Amino acid sequence: MWPVIVIALNTFRENLRDKILYNLVFSSLLLIGASVLLADLTIMEHHKMIADMGLAAINLVGVIIAVFVGIGLVSKEIERRTIYTIMARPIKRTQFVLGKYLGLVMTLSVNMAVMVIVFFATLWLYRAPIHGALIQAVALIFVEVLVVTAIALFFSTFSTSTLSAIMTLGLFVVGHLTVDLKGIAESSRSEMVQAVVTTVYYVFPNLEILNVKGQAAMGVHVSYAYQAMAMSYGLLYAALLLAGACVIFQRRDF
Amino acid sequence: MDAIHVEGLTKQFRPGWPGRPPATVLDRLSFSVQQGEIYGFLGPNGSGKTTTIKVLIGLIRATSGTVELLGKPAGDVPTRRRVGFLPEAPYFYDYLTAEEFLTFYGHLAGLERGVLGKRVLHLLDMVGLAEAGTRQLRKFSKGMLQRVGLAQALIHDPDLVILDEPMSGLDPIGRKQVRDLILGLRGQGKTVFFSTHIIPDVEMICDRVGVIVKGKLLATGRVDELVSHGHTQSVEIVCQGIAAEQVTAIRTMATRLVQQGSQTLIVLPKPDLLEGVLAEIRKHGGTLISVTPHKSSLEELFFKSPGQADHIRPIAGV
Numbered sequence: 376m377w378p379v380i381v382i383a384l385n386t387f388r389e390n391l392r393d394k395i396l397y398n399l400v401f402s403s404l405l406l407i408g409a410s411v412l413l414a415d416l417t418i419m420e421h422h423k424m425i426a427d428m429g430l431a432a433i434n435l436v437g438v439i440i441a442v443f444v445g446i447g448l449v450s451k452e453i454e455r456r457t458i459y460t461i462m463a464r465p466i467k468r469t470q471f472v473l474g475k476y477l478g479l480v481m482t483l484s485v486n487m488a489v490m491v492i493v494f495f496a497t498l499w500l501y502r503a504p505i506h507g508a509l510i511q512a513v514a515l516i517f518v519e520v521l522v523v524t525a526i527a528l529f530f531s532t533f534s535t536s537t538l539s540a541i542m543t544l545g546l547f548v549v550g551h552l553t554v555d556l557k558g559i560a561e562s563s564r565s566e567m568v569q570a571v572v573t574t575v576y577y578v579f580p581n582l583e584i585l586n587v588k589g590q591a592a593m594g595v596h597v598s599y600a601y602q603a604m605a606m607s608y609g610l611l612y613a614a615l616l617l618a619g620a621c622v623i624f625q626r627r628d629f
Numbered sequence: 630m631d632a633i634h635v636e637g638l639t640k641q642f643r644p645g646w647p648g649r650p651p652a653t654v655l656d657r658l659s660f661s662v663q664q665g666e667i668y669g670f671l672g673p674n675g676s677g678k679t680t681t682i683k684v685l686i687g688l689i690r691a692t693s694g695t696v697e698l699l700g701k702p703a704g705d706v707p708t709r710r711r712v713g714f715l716p717e718a719p720y721f722y723d724y725l726t727a728e729e730f731l732t733f734y735g736h737l738a739g740l741e742r743g744v745l746g747k748r749v750l751h752l753l754d755m756v757g758l759a760e761a762g763t764r765q766l767r768k769f770s771k772g773m774l775q776r777v778g779l780a781q782a783l784i785h786d787p788d789l790v791i792l793d794e795p796m797s798g799l800d801p802i803g804r805k806q807v808r809d810l811i812l813g814l815r816g817q818g819k820t821v822f823f824s825t826h827i828i829p830d831v832e833m834i835c836d837r838v839g840v841i842v843k844g845k846l847l848a849t850g851r852v853d854e855l856v857s858h859g860h861t862q863s864v865e866i867v868c869q870g871i872a873a874e875q876v877t878a879i880r881t882m883a884t885r886l887v888q889q890g891s892q893t894l895i896v897l898p899k900p901d902l903l904e905g906v907l908a909e910i911r912k913h914g915g916t917l918i919s920v921t922p923h924k925s926s927l928e929e930l931f932f933k934s935p936g937q938a939d940h941i942r943p944i945a946g947v
Contacts, residue, residue: 377736377739378737381733381736381737382737385722385725385733388724388725388729389722389724392724393724455720456716456719456720457720457721457722458688459683459686459688459714459716459719460714460715460716460719460721460734460778460781460782461737462686462687462688463686463687463688463709463712463713463714464709464734464737464738465706465707465708465709465710465737465738465739466706466737467706628688628689628690629683629688629689
């Protein structure tokens with residue numbers, strides 16, 4: 376376990392010293408500021424508008440970091456050959472992969488914590504209610520970001536950064552459309568189309584399950600059972616991707 | 630137990646296109662490195678040195694053959710506690726300071742915090758970077774990176790140190806420092822295996838050498854044994870007071886004649902001809918200045934293709 380922590384802390388330190396990360400935090404603050412500006416321009420429901428924009432900003436920035444840092448987590452180490460000296464140490468390849476993932480998760484946690492604090496502060500300043508539904512939404516956004524990070528890391532173990540970015544973003548988009556895919560499968564008369572679309576529905580991540588931002592902004596809770604199911608689904612999906620990443624990385628030549 | 634034992638190591642890379650034959654990068658290499666010795670792995674660029682080292686470290690897997698480090702198969706994770714490694718032209722995490730960098734690698738090797746602090750300072754001092762400990766690696770020169778790389782290879786006090794081209798990119802002072810460092814490691818009873826394409830580095834410090842060309846091991850053994858294996862030892866004679874060009878007997882025996890002022894350089898292809906030429910010099914009133922036997926060198930081995938090296942006998946016990 377110790378090497379995982381050492382790798383994770385070093386990845387976290389790398390992220391912190393990476394200026395791109397600071398820029399993303401800065402841009403998220405701008406987005407939340409913009410939400411306030413837009414709320415001022417609306418006549419009604421400006422509390423909802425602030426909550427909506429704030430949650431969207433947290434989600435967007437989290438996913439951007441997860442994708443664009445995640446895709447380089449392993450591939451960058453191989454391209455720059457820093458992997459050589461790491462793998463010469465008494466650590467298992469699995470520990471390296473998990474350490475890299477954990478390091479980025481630490482970065483995302485800190486980043487998201489800062490954004491949530493700014494978001495809640497904004498709500499408080501505008502005397503908007505800070506209710507439990509918002510916390511539910513943030514928790515599910517965090518799980519979504521964990522899944523996206525695992526997707527990026529998975530591709531990063533066998534592909535270049537550019538290709539990984541394209542594939543991760545593609546899966547992210549498809550992940551938000553899988554509900555529609557189920558509708559297509561149900562309405563199609565072709566058995567083959569039904570089979571293909573149903574397979575895609577079950578194999579690809581259903582990220583829309585983790586999206587409760589709209590109702591949370593209106594103060595509507597989801598049930599705890601739903602939240603537990605959605606979080607378990609997301610965490611299981613991320614775990615499977617990590618297992619896949621470990622298997623692929625285990626077999627690689629450098 | 631040998632520090633490194635390699636038997637029939639072959640590495641093939643899969644072809645880029647189906648139907649093409651695989652590329653054989655290492656072809657049935659067999660050698661061993663004894664504990665406590667400095668072993669030089671000599672070969673031109675692209676000969677397979679780095680690939681061999683990658684197999685030793687466990688970065689790539691052998692297609693066939695046996696590779697053991699300190700009695701365990703290559704890639705064995707616990708054994709890596711006893712192995713230090715510096716890759717060729719290393720690139721490190723440049724956002725770390727030298728101290729952070731060494732501490733990171735020390736932690737990965739399982740060193741405890743208390744021991745590690747002292748060890749980091751000691752190693753920085755040893756490689757001449759004591760003043761640069763708090764500087765980020767991105768501000769280091771190539772030579773400094775090479776030295777801090779050496780320090781990371783030694784941070785956990787390994788028994789076996791594997792260095793891939795440790796002197797590349799270093800100025801003459803840096804090269805001497807690295808040579809001294811390697812000799813110092815042997816003094817501490819460590820085993821050092823290093824690759825290079827620079828012959829004098831090997832001749833100066835290695836106990837034994839392996840010469841690899843085009844993925845095949847041409848020869849392995851002690852440096853003096855290898856250089857005396859060549860059958861074509863030439864002899865250089867310098868004499869004066871004689872116009873050697875005009876002596877037919879000398880002209881026919883020599884492969885080269887150079888007249889400089891009153892002195893003549895005569896190069897003979899084999900020592901058997903020496904007595905005859907000396908007799909001719911005396912007969913024509915010349916004075917002998919010097920006779921230098923010219924042994925075959927590692928350089929000659931280095932430039933031979935595998936097919937040309939059939940006369941080189943494998944060294945017993947390797």
